[in-house]
Amino acid sequence: MSLNKYNQKRNFNSTAEPEGEIKKSSTELIFVVQKHAASHLHYDFRLEMNGVLKSWAIPKGPSMNPTDKRLAIMVEDHPYSYKDFEGTIPEGNYGAGNVIVWDNGTYSLADIDDVEDVENKLKSDLQEGHFSFILDGKKLKGEFALVKLKIKQKNAWLLIKKKDQYASDDDVLKQDKSILSNMTLESMEKKNG
Template sequence: MADGRFVIQRHHATSLHFDVRLEIDGVLVSWAVPKGPSTDPAQRRLARRVDDHALSHIDVEGRLGTGTVIVWDTGTYDLRTEGTAADALANGHLTVALHGVKLAGGYAFIRTGGDAWLLIKTKDKDADPGRDPARDENASVLTGRTNDDYV
């Protein structure tokens, strides 16, 4: 059984970024990842911790304020860290296994200071250094629409 749900929303506002959100303790714990998640374990992606969102935000798509949002990926995750997810967040090192449409396998969130974290793909069978889904796979997994469809 999965520990929770996750969603990654491709958000095009003043700049394009990906909002990675994990369901933890009744909210969506969130990071803004400017370059999007990678499937290459050699890539370290900056992930800025941002405000938590309500669970009702898990399937939000469309035009929001000055930007557009699509559900780029969604699914469930399993915790791969000892203890609870809340403990791992407090300690600054959370590892999960994603079971999504576009992303699968292990991902580590590592705090480097303040609200700055790194998002790193773990070395496992789902690692693929030759694939760049954040660049090449830009349609919603729910509707097939892109951010441009909501402009």
């Protein structure tokens, strides 16, 4: 796991994004979903794994409906400290635009409790291109899967909600406020405009 690509893409003299450092949670593994109004609106889905946040950009955002299969483009690893990043990435910087923390929480695997065992299993499943996990967030809950597509674009995956008691056809994206600041992207733009 490396943060070289993350660090190379950013000028930390002009962006408030945190510099890349390997760091881990002390107990449970975390996840975060950031709503990001860059050149295109998307949601950044991040899972803590081996000291970094494995990251996927989801153009249509996550869904709680098992019939929705959401394209998820794997991007560079992000540092653990990015989990709390909210604000404006200035023009001229990679990913310029406003970012809010749309959801966060912890995640686990169904039959494994030890964090190290979970990370080893996930690393193996990631290489195989298919893994399932259980999210315990404020908005996203229950079992999900990430499945790698076998197409030319090697970083294309699908994020799929599994059928469980949390599955719903309600549009979870209508809950559009940050769980940290209670701001929407629109109110952040007005504030920073």
